[in-house]
Amino acid sequence: MTIYFRLMIIEKIISAIFPSRCPFCRKVIREEEFCCEDCKKKFPNRVIKSLAKWNFTCISSFPYCENFRKAVLTLKKQKTLGIPLGKILAESITEGYADFHFDIITAVPLYKSKFKKRGYNQAEILAREVSKKISVPYIEVLDKIKNTKDQHLLKGRARMFNVLNAYRAKDKDIIANKNILIIDDIITTGCTLGECARVIRKAGANKVYCATVCRA
Ligand SMILES: [Zn+2]
Numbered sequence: 001m002t003i004y005f006r007l008m009i010i011e012k013i014i015s016a017i018f019p020s021r022c023p024f025c026r027k028v029i030r031e032e033e034f035c036c037e038d039c040k041k042k043f044p045n046r047v048i049k050s051l052a053k054w055n056f057t058c059i060s061s062f063p064y065c066e067n068f069r070k071a072v073l074t075l076k077k078q079k080t081l082g083i084p085l086g087k088i089l090a091e092s093i094t095e096g097y098a099d100f101h102f103d104i105i106t107a108v109p110l111y112k113s114k115f116k117k118r119g120y121n122q123a124e125i126l127a128r129e130v131s132k133k134i135s136v137p138y139i140e141v142l143d144k145i146k147n148t149k150d151q152h153l154l155k156g157r158a159r160m161f162n163v164l165n166a167y168r169a170k171d172k173d174i175i176a177n178k179n180i181l182i183i184d185d186i187i188t189t190g191c192t193l194g195e196c197a198r199v200i201r202k203a204g205a206n207k208v209y210c211a212t213v214c215r216a
Helices: 003-017 037-041 066-075 079-096 112-118 122-134 156-163 191-202
Strands: 057-063 104-107 142-144 167-169 179-187 207-215
Touching: 057 066, 057 079, 066 079, 066 122, 066 179, 066 207, 079 122, 079 207, 104 122, 122 179, 142 191, 156 191, 167 191, 179 191, 191 207
Parallel strands: 057 207, 104 179, 179 207
Antiparallel strands: 142 167
């Protein structure tokens, strides 16, 4: 048996043990699909646009409910889920930002102790997949310099103060005059993305836009 055939058999065995699954309902799907037909029917007809009260533009693929919510929560425990979700987010970006040009795709960073604990940044997994799909380079432009409390434990203005000055631009020369798209898994009150956008703008970016999988 040639090595090629051996590899093919190993691949078949692996895909039988770990088949591709729908990121929303976990149903087994064909390898080339990124979700099942039933879940696809539940997708909103259009991308969700940001609220007028935010001082930045953000588009989201899904409302934060049912299986969409479950998928975003599971992404924090299962890194590979970022790939199908990133592909779906890339489609929303192509639709929602059809007339825009981006120079850089970046992600909301995690504080280093949190990154160590989880082993990865879920926003980065999404952003890297989007970067591949829409052919815009992924660059880390922000550092998280403050170990903030979890935003969902806080209310109203406390959320704003929690993230204030929590991020720092890594290199202003890379950011200067660029159009930057920031990716995160979810947007709730908009405090985190708003603060990231503010820091990137202050570092000299031309335009800053945001995109998330879910909007609460
Ligand atoms: Zn499904």
